[in-house]
Structure formats: C-alpha cells, structure tokens
Amino acid sequence: MRVVILGSGRGSNAEALLIARQKAQLGRAEIVQIFSDRENAGILAHGQAYGVPSAFLNPGPFKTKFDDDGEARYIEAIQNCRPDLIVLAGFMRILKPRFIDAFAGKIINLHPSLLPSFPGLDGIGQAWRRGVKITGCTVHYVTAEVDGGPIIDQAAVRIEKTDTLETLEARVHAAEHALLPAVVARLSMAGVK
Ligand code: GAR
Numbered sequence: 001m002r003v004v005i006l007g008s009g010r011g012s013n014a015e016a017l018l019i020a021r022q023k024a025q026l027g028r029a030e031i032v033q034i035f036s037d038r039e040n041a042g043i044l045a046h047g048q049a050y051g052v053p054s055a056f057l058n059p060g061p062f063k064t065k066f067d068d069d070g071e072a073r074y075i076e077a078i079q080n081c082r083p084d085l086i087v088l089a090g091f092m093r094i095l096k097p098r099f100i101d102a103f104a105g106k107i108i109n110l111h112p113s114l115l116p117s118f119p120g121l122d123g124i125g126q127a128w129r130r131g132v133k134i135t136g137c138t139v140h141y142v143t144a145e146v147d148g149g150p151i152i153d154q155a156a157v158r159i160e161k162t163d164t165l166e167t168l169e170a171r172v173h174a175a176e177h178a179l180l181p182a183v184v185a186r187l188s189m190a191g192v193k
Pocket of ligand 1: 090091123173
C-alpha cells in the first residue's frame with residue numbers, strides 16, 4: 001500500500017509512521033512521499049532523515065485553503081505518486097470537493113480530540129477549556145465536512161487533576177503516535193484502496 005503523507009508542522013506523527021515502518025510495524029504500508037505546505041516544516045526533515053522523498057509544494061497565497069492553482073498542483077503531484085492512502089498528519093488546510101473527489105475514500109486525517117467533540121483548530125485546548133474529563137484523538141476518513149467523515153478509530157486520554165495544558169498535550173500526542181501507525185498498519189492489511 002503506497003502512502004503519501006501531507007503535513008504542515010513539526011511532523012511528530014509522520015515520524016511515528018516512519019519509525020513504525022523502520023520497525024516493520026506498518027503492515028504492508030510503504031511511505032512513498034511527504035509533502036508540506038510550509039517550506040521549513042519539521043515534517044520534511046523527518047522524511048529526509050528516513051530517506052523518504054520530502055518536498056515543499058506551494059499551496060498558493062491563502063493560509064487555510066488552496067487557491068485553484070495550488071489545489072491542481074497538489075492533486076497532480078499526489079496522483080504521480082499513485083497513492084493507495086493519503087494521510088493528513090497535521091495538515092492545516094481545508095480540502096475542497098475537487099481534491100477530495102480526486103482521491104475518493106483514500107484520505108484519512110488525524111485529529112487531537114474525540115470527534116465529534118471539538119472539531120476545528122486546537123482540539124486539545126478546546127477540550128481543556130471545556131473541562132471534560134476524557135479526551136483523546138481520532139483517525140477518520142476525510143469528507144467535505146471538516147472533521148466530520150466516518151471514524152476509523154479513536155484513543156481516549158483521561159484528564160487528571162494534576163494535568164496542565166502542556167502535560168495533556170504531551171499525553172494526547174503520545175496517544176496519536178500509537179494510534180495513527182496502528183490504523184495505517186490495519187488498513188494496509190485490509191487492502192485498502
Ligand atoms: C496533531 O496533534 C494532529 O492531531 C493535529 O496537528 C498535530 C500535528 O502534529 N491536527 C489537527 O489539529 C487537524 N485538525 P505533528 O506535526 O507533530 O504531527
């Protein structure tokens with residue numbers, strides 16, 4: 001199963017996938033390419049460190065969505081990778097139907113809350129401020145509804161009295177680093193198309 005990862009940030013979840021692959025814990029998944037919409041994103045360095053082609057792709061002038069040219073550039077570059085699965089690992093851009101339809105049923109996203117609670121930006125902070133006792137992370141298929149596609153799997157994280165926002169963030173990220181590789185491995189064994 002050919003996997004393309006898209007990310008905008010430090011890339012700790014892409015790194016978790018790369019480590020899992022190195023340890024032969026990623027089933028039949030092969031990470032063939034990483035793209036970032038930020039030129040100096042940490043995710044690109046992680047990819048390069050593991051010998052995976054990793055490149056900045058210009059998304060266009062907007063901050064949270066593609067313009068038409070940027071969208072076309074991403075669709076073409078990803079199609080050239082012949083992916084079976086596209087993993088959004090901290091890709092902070094809303095995808096429109098043209099992109100989603102080009103890879104129907106093949107795009108999954110990682111989100112740092114137990115969806116449908118706390119979609120959108122800063123899922124961990126939202127849960128923290130709301131005072132819930134249990135939060136976590138979700139991997140779901142991407143549809144045109146932001147953070148609203150079918151849920152594949154989730155991991156729960158209990159918020160302890162001793163937690164600060166920083167310790168909670170660290171525990172949610174640790175849960176993500178276990179959940180995402182496990183889901184990708186499972187999909188690869190199920191022969192996802
Ligand atoms: C992760 O916590 C992921 O759940 C979140 O961005 C972070 C990326 O971290 N994604 C979203 O909030 C998407 N709405 P990373 O760059 O270290 O993998």
